[in-house]
Amino acid sequence: EVREHLKTPIFDNWQWEEAEMMVLLQVMYTDLDFLMVFHIELEVLQNFLFEVYCHYNNIPFHNFQHCFCVTQMMYGLIWLTDLRNKLERIDLFIMLTSALCHDLDHPGYNNVYQINAQTDLALRYNDISPLENHHCAIAFGILSKVSLMLINVLILRCILATDMARHNEILNKFKVTLPVFDFKNKEHKEVLMKIMVKVSDISNEARPMAVAEPWLDCLLQEFFNQSDTEKLKGLPVTPFMDRDKVSKPSSQTNFIRFVLLPLFTELTKLFPCLEQHILEPVRRALEYYSNMEKATQEEAGATKS
Ligand SMILES: COc1ccc(NC(=O)[C@H](C)Nc2nc3c(cnn3-c3ccccc3C)c(=O)[nH]2)cc1
């Protein structure tokens, strides 16, 4: 019954210990026949998952639980969209492993901070998606260490696609393929894989509110840590991270309206069944945060008058 639950977006990560999540990740890889198809020893998979676990940091949002959520959402989407019968096993392996590795060794300070503070990562990657390039470098290190040399350029492209600075570029590319989408076409498959990793990465609001809302608190905690540091160092402060400017409900209604709904609507055009599993919960979340926004505005109005 847990196995069936694992294939749905209503899975609640907060109920599980990290050791249990490791077993659930193993179930995802075995249930999609990767061990049999790619002749991977169970021990090699366990080493791989443990190395990944060790390379996520204890920070408020971009931690191992986020990695688990993104991988579990990807796993659920693969079952919901019946992608097992539309893509080859290697493509599914690339999508799941990209989700698993997409934020490896995230420091809790985003690309804008890396570039403004001219950190080692910004210098190493010449200001070009420094975090996402670093996540890939760690992933490649782990994959070669556990001799899982199945890695290829597609995992690199899928992880690099999670840089939100490229959000519109990737969404627009997906939009133009939709009217003529062909699961046998290499380019179409690649942009779909990128969209699937992107959707899984920012999909918290598709989960039950009791599961999703704590994630927004974790995210804002990490963002506020960054803007506090930027203020201390005299670096430019990102407005949507500034604790003195951010209102939780209004930042989330904007995010849902201008980022989540357009992205999820496009994916639902290809997989109509996602209307009820993904789009409906996100519309309810928009309702929830809009009401919270009104309540806080009325409250502010009341105290003023
Ligand atoms: C286009 O680049 C963007 C667009 C939006 C945002 N983030 C936001 O607007 C705010 C802070 N909300 C938000 N941001 C979220 C969520 C999930 N992931 N996520 C996130 C986390 C780190 C970096 C980027 C994003 C979108 C979420 O539920 N809400 C951050 C970057």
Ligand SMILES: [Zn+2]
């Ligand atoms: Zn992420």
